[in-house]
Amino acid sequence: MPLSVAIGGAKGTFADQxxxxxxxxxxxxxxxxxxxxxxxxxxxxxxxADLLAELRRRAAEELGEHAVPNLSGVVGAKTGVFLPAHVQTITLPLSQGGPLCCASLPGLREELADLANRWDLPLDDASLLELLRVADDPEDGPVSEPLEVITFARLALAANEAVRRDCPLWLLD
Structure with a gap:
């Protein structure tokens, strides 16, 4: 099941009510x-959802389960958000569409930085875009990087922009 990755305010991200x-x-x-x-x-x-769950699993395997509370708090949720604040992972009830799982955007960035260090991956936008461009290459893409690296790149790129704009990063069903 695909999850849309977006940044911005809630009212612009979701439909009306x-x-x-x-x-x-x-x-x-x-x-x-x-x-x-x-x-x-x-x-x-x-x-x-499967690739995001695999990224979370590999991150927990590499860094330890305790080291990825923000990623773990949102993965598997129908609607998840990384807020631009240092918050504890929490689930909030909504009247429609299931609960909203919330975690910290700064915390996620720390987790991604630790994983980037472990996997020797970049965190700058240009290099992340290059990873995604290579993944789209019809000849070399699918075999050039493991899929969790491509998932990492897309999530890290969105996290970078959310931090620059000081707004939430959403994972939406």
């Missing part, structure tokens, strides 16, 4: 959702 409810729930829980609403939504493609 759902976006308003998500914004209200986040504002009640964390008190800062209104600050993110002015950020235009930007999409970073799709990830399959």
């Amino acid at each position: 759902v976006g308003s409810e998500v914004a209200r729930v986040l504002d009640r829980a964390f008190g800062a959702e209104g600050e993110w609403e002015g950020v235009a939504v930007r999409h970073f493609g799709e990830l399959t």
Whole structure:
């Protein structure tokens, strides 16, 4: 099942009433959702739930289960968000579409940096884009990098932009 990767405010990311409810729930829980609403939504493609779960599994294998609480807190969720704040992983109920799993964007960035260090991968946008470009190459792409590396690159690229814009990173069913 593909998950859409996007950054931006809740109201622009979700359709009408759902976006308003998500914004209200986040504002009640964390008190800062209104600050993110002015950020235009930007999409970073799709990830399959299986590939994201494999990235989480490999990260836990490499770094230890305790070292990836943010990635673990959102993987497997129908709707997940990495918030631009140091927050504990939490699940919040929504009236439609199941719960909202929340984790820390700065925490995710630390986890990705640790994984990049372990796997000798880049974290800068240009190099991440190059990894994704090579993955799209019809001749060399699928065999040039393991799929969890491509998943890492897409997630890290979105996380970089979310940090620059100081807004949430969403994984949406």
